Amino acid sequence: MSLLAAGGGDGFHAPGLEEFYPPSFLFVGTPFEINRMMLLRIAATIVLILIFWLGLRKARIVPTRFQSLIEMALDFVRRDIAYGMLGKKDGDRFFPLLAALFFGILFLNITKVIPFLNISSNANIGMPLVMALVVYVVMIGAGIKAQGGGAYIKSQLFPAGVPKPMYLLVTPIEFVSTFIARPVSLTLRLMFNMLVGHLLLVLCFAATQFFFVDMGGLMGGFGILTLLGGLFFMLFEAMVSILQAYVFALLTAAYIQLSVSQDH
Amino acid sequence: MDTTILAEVSGSISTVGYGLSAIGPGIGIGILVGKTVEGMARQPEVAGQLRTTMFLGIAFVELLAFLGVAAHFIFQA
Numbered sequence: 001m002s003l004l005a006a007g008g009g010d011g012f013h014a015p016g017l018e019e020f021y022p023p024s025f026l027f028v029g030t031p032f033e034i035n036r037m038m039l040l041r042i043a044a045t046i047v048l049i050l051i052f053w054l055g056l057r058k059a060r061i062v063p064t065r066f067q068s069l070i071e072m073a074l075d076f077v078r079r080d081i082a083y084g085m086l087g088k089k090d091g092d093r094f095f096p097l098l099a100a101l102f103f104g105i106l107f108l109n110i111t112k113v114i115p116f117l118n119i120s121s122n123a124n125i126g127m128p129l130v131m132a133l134v135v136y137v138v139m140i141g142a143g144i145k146a147q148g149g150g151a152y153i154k155s156q157l158f159p160a161g162v163p164k165p166m167y168l169l170v171t172p173i174e175f176v177s178t179f180i181a182r183p184v185s186l187t188l189r190l191m192f193n194m195l196v197g198h199l200l201l202v203l204c205f206a207a208t209q210f211f212f213v214d215m216g217g218l219m220g221g222f223g224i225l226t227l228l229g230g231l232f233f234m235l236f237e238a239m240v241s242i243l244q245a246y247v248f249a250l251l252t253a254a255y256i257q258l259s260v261s262q263d264h
Numbered sequence: 265m266d267t268t269i270l271a272e273v274s275g276s277i278s279t280v281g282y283g284l285s286a287i288g289p290g291i292g293i294g295i296l297v298g299k300t301v302e303g304m305a306r307q308p309e310v311a312g313q314l315r316t317t318m319f320l321g322i323a324f325v326e327l328l329a330f331l332g333v334a335a336h337f338i339f340q341a
Binding site for chain 1: 312316319320322324327330331333
């Protein structure tokens with residue numbers, strides 16, 4: 001007990017924001033500094049590529065178990081997100097983007113609940129921002145390609161069927177909600193989900209450590225409670241990771257659909 | 265004339281702000297999911313479509329709660 005207490009017995013350590021900015025350890029001082037977040041991004045990407053490469057390397061008509069698992073996941077994205085929101089023709093066009101977003105976000109998120117990795121690199125704003133900007137460009141590009149530049153802007157900012165004077169009110173609102181709020185909300189939703197989830201887990205496990213090590217004795221009972229709570233939240237956060245990847249891809253599809261469709 | 269302080273709040277008041285900002289999305293998601301369940305019970309054959317729409321709605325509603333989290337960091341200075 002005293003050995004444990006010597007290890008971390010300095011009272012309750014509340015989690016803070018500094019955890020999301022770990023010190024860099026490689027290429028320090030250059031623009032390519034590598035810290036724990038970057039390492040996690042690289043690792044998640046490599047694992048993602050490896051899994052898909054191994055699973056679909058020798059794709060057969062009668063799939064092996066591993067291949068059929070991957071095909072199931074891909075089919076889910078295609079059927080539920082791409083076809084469900086965009087229809088068959090546009091769904092096939094944007095399926096690669098949607099699948100890349102879904103699995104990319106999923107693998108970056110899921111590191112949050114893997115022991116010893118413990119944090120999702122999507123909790124820094126960089127990665128969600130880049131993905132939201134990709135979606136932004138694709139959304140506007142798809143709209144311009146489908147309707148032409150002027151018609152696209154008109155369909156987005158001047159929705160049909162509104163009395164003329166109302167455009168004074170409607171157009172600014174539509175502009176903010178379409179061209180500003182969409183990318184911002186995509187970014188913030190993903191980032192804060194990951195940030196809050198990590199803080200929640202840290203809070204649970206820090207409390208467990210505090211009750212077991214610092215308080216000891218009867219108060220250890222609370223530690224069991226917080227430990228169970230932490231384990232429950234790990235399952236919950238695993239679900240949130242999948243859900244956020246799904247929601248991001250779904251919203252991407254919805255935004256593209258709103259851009260492409262002629263009538264608003 | 266001296267004033268008497270009856271109650272005082274010390275520390276960060278943003279915690280209260282977050283509590284307030286969680287009320288709206290809480291009610292919103294409750295209504296959203298409840299109505300979706302109602303719809304699914306009435307018409308199980310469109311359950312998939314309802315579920316997709318529900319997640320879309322939840323994504324918009326829960327954003328408000330996350331803006332509540334963000335407000336603490338944005339207005340800290």
